[in-house]
Amino acid sequence: MNSGERIDDSQLDDIFTLFYTRKRDGRGIGLYLAKKNLNAIGYDIYATNEKEYNKLAGACFVISKLK
Incomplete structure (x- = not known):
């Protein structure tokens, strides 16, 4: 996460295209x-604006193990 420019909610999925x-x-x-x-080694990445993760209110990415 960072305190720079926030990713608009409408673009959260598009940015990985x-x-x-x-x-x-x-x-x-x-x-x-x-x-x-990341998918090739069993992980995923996604962007989020959820306050639980995005404490700096900028761009925020979460990496997690695929289920």
């Missing part, structure tokens, strides 16, 4: 690859 980017010069590959690589 290949070539999706919110940055002007972004490529939209980084979070897609992070998710694919």
Whole structure:
């Protein structure tokens, strides 16, 4: 988590889509690859704005073991 720009609730799932980017010069590959690589070893990553996890009110990612 960080205290930078918050991820809008409507984009929480979209940011893991290949070539999706919110940055002007972004490529939209980084979070897609992070998710694919974590899934390959039995983990998942997701973005959240839930206060339980996102205590700094910026971008927040949770990594957890797949069930």
